[in-house]
Amino acid sequence: MGNRKDSGFNSPPSLDVFKYTPFEKILPFHTDGSKKEKLLLGAWRSGKTVASVNEALALSLENKGNIGLIARMTYPELRDSTKAIFLEQCDPKLIARNLNQENRIVLINGSEIRFRSLDSPHKIESAEYGWILIDQVEEIPEETYLRILGRLSRPNVTQRVMLSTANPPSISHWLYKRFVKNRAADQLMIQLTLYDNPTLPKDYIDSVEKLPEDMKRKYVYGQWG
Secondary structure, three states: OOOOOOOOOOOOOOOOOOOOOOOHHHHHHHHOOOOOEEEEEEOOOOOHHHHHHHHHHHHHHHOOOOEEEEEEOOHHHHHHHHHHHHHHHOOHHHEEEEEHHHOEEEEOOOOEEEEEEOOOHHHHOOOOOOEEEEOOHHHOOHHHHHHHHOOOOOOOOOOOEEEEEEOOOOOOOHHHHHHHHOOOOOEEEEEEOHHHOOOOOHHHHHHHOOOOHHHHHHHOOOOOO
């Protein structure tokens, strides 16, 4: 989390407003400010999206006037999942204006968060962002990812970073090549299992443990296909 002195969200930047406390395995996603690309890869309900929207919110609060992007492949998925989770996690008193028709939010410190689908990535190519979050990044082509990464150019912010979440695709996917085979020093991948999230109810865990073994590999153990 750049220059944050704490190891979590109990004391966020000058405001005690976070509803979220990260569990241990996910802490480096928030505390390692040396990485330009951070990927949370894992099982169903392993806490990927909740962690990523809280990290995005923290980056916006730390940098007045920052502009961030939350994106997903299609707008219905963005609206019904990622944006909904962000609004659940963001304390309403942090929002100065919710411009729903424009799919953007302005926070009380002047930072702006935009919500965009990636089925037409050229729509975002004229902007300069301080941070970008792509939820379910495995759904998009590598070319789209690289084009969006090129928009991470906003000046005067403490950290420019690409945040991503994914369910594990197969090892032939570009994500495996980028974050496993050719991982660079400024890239971070945290691989999560269902059991890493201590908040899940036992009946939910019991139900997914009954999945076929090939599905459990991906959606319970968070392993590459």
